[in-house]
Amino acid sequence: MSYFGIILSSVFAANALLSSGFGASRLARGNTKHLLPSFIALSLFSLFVAVILWTARRFLFIPFGLSALEVVLYMSLIVPLMKFISRVAAQSPGAFLRKVAESGDELAISSLVFGIALLSSKASYTLYEAAIAALASSLGYAAASELLGAIRERLELSDVPTSFKGAPTLLLSAGLMAMAFMGIDAVLIKNFVG
Amino acid sequence: MDRHRESFVPNPLLGSIAGLCPAIAVTSALPEAILLWLGTLVVLFFLWMSIPLAKNLLPERLLTPFSLSLMAISASAYGVLASVLWPLLAANLNIYIPLIAVNSMILHYLRANLRPGKNQLKAPLSIILGYSFSFIPIATLREILGRGSLSLPSLTLAPRILFELKEAPLRIVASPAGGFMILGILAALYRFILHTRRSARP
Numbered sequence: 001m002s003y004f005g006i007i008l009s010s011v012f013a014a015n016a017l018l019s020s021g022f023g024a025s026r027l028a029r030g031n032t033k034h035l036l037p038s039f040i041a042l043s044l045f046s047l048f049v050a051v052i053l054w055t056a057r058r059f060l061f062i063p064f065g066l067s068a069l070e071v072v073l074y075m076s077l078i079v080p081l082m083k084f085i086s087r088v089a090a091q092s093p094g095a096f097l098r099k100v101a102e103s104g105d106e107l108a109i110s111s112l113v114f115g116i117a118l119l120s121s122k123a124s125y126t127l128y129e130a131a132i133a134a135l136a137s138s139l140g141y142a143a144a145s146e147l148l149g150a151i152r153e154r155l156e157l158s159d160v161p162t163s164f165k166g167a168p169t170l171l172l173s174a175g176l177m178a179m180a181f182m183g184i185d186a187v188l189i190k191n192f193v194g
Numbered sequence: 195m196d197r198h199r200e201s202f203v204p205n206p207l208l209g210s211i212a213g214l215c216p217a218i219a220v221t222s223a224l225p226e227a228i229l230l231w232l233g234t235l236v237v238l239f240f241l242w243m244s245i246p247l248a249k250n251l252l253p254e255r256l257l258t259p260f261s262l263s264l265m266a267i268s269a270s271a272y273g274v275l276a277s278v279l280w281p282l283l284a285a286n287l288n289i290y291i292p293l294i295a296v297n298s299m300i301l302h303y304l305r306a307n308l309r310p311g312k313n314q315l316k317a318p319l320s321i322i323l324g325y326s327f328s329f330i331p332i333a334t335l336r337e338i339l340g341r342g343s344l345s346l347p348s349l350t351l352a353p354r355i356l357f358e359l360k361e362a363p364l365r366i367v368a369s370p371a372g373g374f375m376i377l378g379i380l381a382a383l384y385r386f387i388l389h390t391r392r393s394a395r396p
Contacts, residue, residue, distance in 0.1 A: 018370060076263045109301060163385040175378060176375075179371040
């Protein structure tokens, strides 16, 4: 698949939120503050983890049959490293960088970053392709969560039954959006852009 | 944005909306859902067993890294066991077995229990019961409606089919879009029941 195809496929056909459900709990509970810093933190960490997992899979896990240790590598080495990076960045003088660091600290132990990295590194991609897929998946998640956040704000003002307010309406809206995204599948993208 | 936060209600999946990722992606078939549910219980069990011990033996700053490593090791060991016992189902679950270690419900439990003075026995039981009474029925409903069949995991390669309809009544339910919708409807229903019971109290 071409690089453009990988980007389109990761944003639409295999959207991290709408087709795999990564970060759905975070979104449904309303943890969507600071969109840009959050997106930057997610992109950087997903890229970082995808590159490490891809390299470890290629040179260690697959040759020695140790694929089950991916999660141990993530939780025991990568998460502490991400937490350390976030805490160092949090001490910077810039307010924007501090917000990125704060988002990064929240995202370090989440199914979102690990899920995107696992999907990108497990597909039959080269290192560059895996890195692009991780970045595009982060973009896809940010786009979907921003759209759903806007829908949620509109729904807060609408006359919705009490039991549907909040997470239930957001989940239903996500379902409708996922249906729309289902129209753009990987085969269609491959036929269009190769 | 805090005004959007949901208040915590006992059911982890439908009430506090934790652990949605596997509930959306995996519950389209009951055998896979059972496999993942078991994995979640295994990781929770190991945490429940070891946190009180670790609290007595380890300094506070080592508790979190220890718990995270324990979660990773138990998820990894369960993955190996599942791929030996149910190779086909484990292969279908692909990336979701390692993701058990970062399930937001387990992380929620871990954060709550690393605080001092937490009741160690009641919390996991209520989480397990709440999670089980939502995760498994959702998977059953989605498999019947979305695939027109109901099956259970078996130790042979293929799952054991309990019954099969001629046609799936509502195929969209098996897709992630259907997963979001079913969860949305059930979460609303759960809130409605909770609200009715609370308002019925004298």
